[in-house]
């Protein structure tokens with residue numbers, strides 16, 4: 001029996017990773033020029049099926065740079081899902097534009113295309129579709145609305161490297177894709193991010209803005225106020241090493257999810273991540289949800305897990321509930337109903353089967369049995385008890 005604490009996330013770092021990082025340091029190319037930067041960008045673009053990839057300092061910078069390259073500014077509105085990590089909304093705020101919060105789909109937990117369509121106004125500049133917890137957003141519907149209304153779609157793929165829709169990787173579908181390589185993401189560079197696009201003009205603009213908007217033809221001539229959003233060659237060396245193993249990492253993540261699903265079956269009304277038939281999940285987070293929980297009940301389960309040596313995370317709070325965004329009016333009932341009912345369980349590629357089993361045992365112990373049987377006598381149970389069914 002494993003008695004050590006099981007974290008929610010933990011990076012997987014190999015000796016090969018360390019060797020490439022050491023090589024970058026020894027080469028003297030420690031800042032943002034160097035062969036690993038070029039390699040990481042080329043190999044990541046190929047991985048996504050995008051024409052261009054641009055390394056940046058983190059995923060939030062990637063979002064900000066995408067919006068800046070589209071000339072987003074005061075007077076513009078950018079549609080974002082109310083259920084996401086706060087960075088999605090903050091990047092909009094940095095530009096002076098207004099985030100407009102819309103609801104999510106209860107199954108994918110990603111932006112609901114119908115809510116998005118209803119929120120479009122004359123001021124709407126772009127939509128940020130977040131591929132939340134590794135599940136791709138409904139890009140077919142989102143892109144068809146966006147095309148009709150002449151809007152740009154930015155894919156926030158910070159949690160979804162490698163996820164696919166109809167065989168196409170996320171990050172290659174919208175005007176821009178943005179990725180994060182923070183320590184808990186699918187692959188890591190410590191801190192770091194990537195911007196992907198197929199448009200040569202927008203790629204050039206983003207690249208200029210990343211480096212203080214320095215003119216490509218005239219050194220130290222700056223065309224506007226840009227940013228220093230560069231990644232270091234040291235980080236890129238770790239990125240190259242991590243990217244070379246990403247298929248194994250994604251495969252292991254899907255195995256981890258399958259084992260959880262099997263071990264947690266029969267815990268109705270508890271459900272685990274659902275994946276739409278058109279989607280391939282990258283399983284960044286294994287989530288359990290019980291729509292009969294309120295926030296204190298959910299938090300009590302997390303506290304009992306912690307006593308049993310298992311760390312966990314609550315679902316994100318609706319962004320529109322938090323102090324910087326409370327003044328923005330929105331109608332997001334699904335985000336509000338689901339947010340207090342979810343827990344992210346330990347999910348990282350280096351997890352062992354024994355650790356998964358230990359988490360499942362701890363979870364079963366943490367859910368009061370009387371509670372469970374009381375639910376079983378109620379009639380309004382969600383019907384997807386075994387986990388993976390897809391409600392249509």
Ligand SMILES: *Cc1c(COP(=O)(O)O)cnc(C)c1O
Pocket residue numbers: 058059060061084085087088130156158159179180181182192193
């Ligand atoms: C992690 C994350 C970001 C931000 O990435 P950083 O590299 O931490 O700046 C943005 N959006 C989502 C959905 C994320 O999970």
